[in-house]
Amino acid sequence: MISSNDGLVKYLQTSGALKTDRIIKSFKAVDRSDFVPNSLQ
Numbered sequence: 001m002i003s004s005n006d007g008l009v010k011y012l013q014t015s016g017a018l019k020t021d022r023i024i025k026s027f028k029a030v031d032r033s034d035f036v037p038n039s040l041q
Contacts, residue, residue: 005028005031008027008032009024009027
């Protein structure tokens with residue numbers, strides 16, 4: 001499991017899912033925990 005936002009971004013870049021600098025910067029700027037339901041945090 002990827003435990004950090006930076007780790008997620010690096011993984012997605014390596015796998016080819018994130019390709020442009022604009023998208024990469026956006027993924028780095030948004031805290032993914034904002035999208036996890038409170039019951040799972």
